[in-house]
Amino acid sequence: MPDIDHLRQLVAFADKGTLSGTARELHKSQPAVSLTMQRLETEFKVDLFDRSNNGIALNDNGHLAVTLARHVIEQYDSMLASVRQFDARHRSIVIAACAPVPMLVIRRMIERLYLSVSVRQILDGDDALLMRMLVSGDCQLIVLNHPISDKGLTCVPFMRESLTLAVPKGHILERFEALHFSDFNGYNIVLNPDIGFWMDVCRRHLPASHLLVQRTSDAFGVIAENSDIFYFSTSQSRDYAAKVLRSDARRTFIPIVDSEATATYYAVCRIGRSPSLTALMEELGRFGIQ
Structure with missing residues (x-):
């Protein structure tokens, strides 16, 4: 039976129409793709292409081979997915x-x-x-x-889960019992990189702020601990955060009351x-x- 990768190359050739286009699509060299087409003809024991000075094109055998190859590839991929899902x-x-x-x-x-x-x-x-x-x-x-x-x-x-803003003690915003995003839009805010949909919430509501997204959670923790830059927290996240952020005595945690903050x-x-x-x-x- 032809190698599954060879069949994928055949299907790609049918979609692209040229050896050069197939090579670019698959990140292979054109000679390598040409050799695969020759090997497929050897395995099928029939001609799959018409050849001319302008290159090669699928003949009737080739079109049938492509149709069947698509089915084989679909079945092969489905088999792999089913076994992996079962495991x-x-x-x-x-x-x-x-x-x-x-x-x-x-x-x-x-x-x-x-x-x-x-x-x-x-x-x-x-x-x-x-x-x-x-x-x-x-x-x-x-x-x-x-x-x-x-x-x-x-x-x-x-x-x-509801967002709070970690505000340094003595900051002008500390006097507020609750905040809207608009109250601190424009301030620098350091962000943990792994916050899921909250990232989009921050970008939507704080267009004037510099959102300082860190590469790692450890880097976020260091900056949050050793600077006066605002950061977000929730009572739930503090239960799972690094110990230093669970009860940051240098800051006041002020709830954000916009609907999208909960x-x-x-x-x-x-x-x-x-x-x-x-x-x-x-x-x-x-x-x-x-």
């Missing part, structure tokens, strides 16, 4: 979430409920991507910041596709909105 469901639980704190809450629950199961975490603020991952089986559970009522899905609200999180999984998650979803239902 993932039985050896690990993959969580994909729009924010870090609810993902940590769920991870702790999983580690308590399923002692022999490993947990893999994916953080991404793109709701559409999270839904595609759930539907495709690339993850067993996602966390969104809004409810969803799609048929075949279970959706459980389990916690709420998020309710929903755990979502597929009905019947993840029976192993039954205990977890029941636990989340009992967890209640915090």
Whole structure:
């Protein structure tokens, strides 16, 4: 049987129409692609191309080979995905979430409920991507910041998180009991790099601020601890943060009262596709909105 990579090159040639275009698409040299086409003809034991001074073009045999190759590739990819998903469901639980704190809450629950199961975490603020991952089986559970009522899905609200601004003691803003984003739009703010959808919230509401996104969480912690630059926190995130940020005596944590500064999180999984998650979803239902 032809090598699956050779079939992919054949399909790419059919889509691009030239050896040079195929080579560019696949990041290969043109001679390498040409050699693959010759090897395919050897394996099929028929001519697949008409040749001329201008290059090669698929003949009727070639067009049939491409049609069948597309089917073989689809079946091959589906086979790999099915086996990998089967293994993932039985050896690990993959969580994909729009924010870090609810993902940590769920991870702790999983580690308590399923002692022999490993947990893999994916953080991404793109709701559409999270839904595609759930539907495709690339993850067993996602966390969104809004409810969803799609048929075949279970959706459980389990916690709420609200932003606060960490303001240095003595700063003019410290006298406020609550703030709107507009009150500090224009100030420098240091951000942890891994905050999911909160990054988009900050960019939307603070267009005049310099958002100093750090490369690592450790770098964020160092700056937050040793400077007077504002940073965001929540009571929930401080429960999971480095010790120094849990009770920063140099700062006052002022709640932000804009509606987008508060998020309710929903755990979502597929009905019947993840029976192993039954205990977890029941636990989340009992967890209640915090």
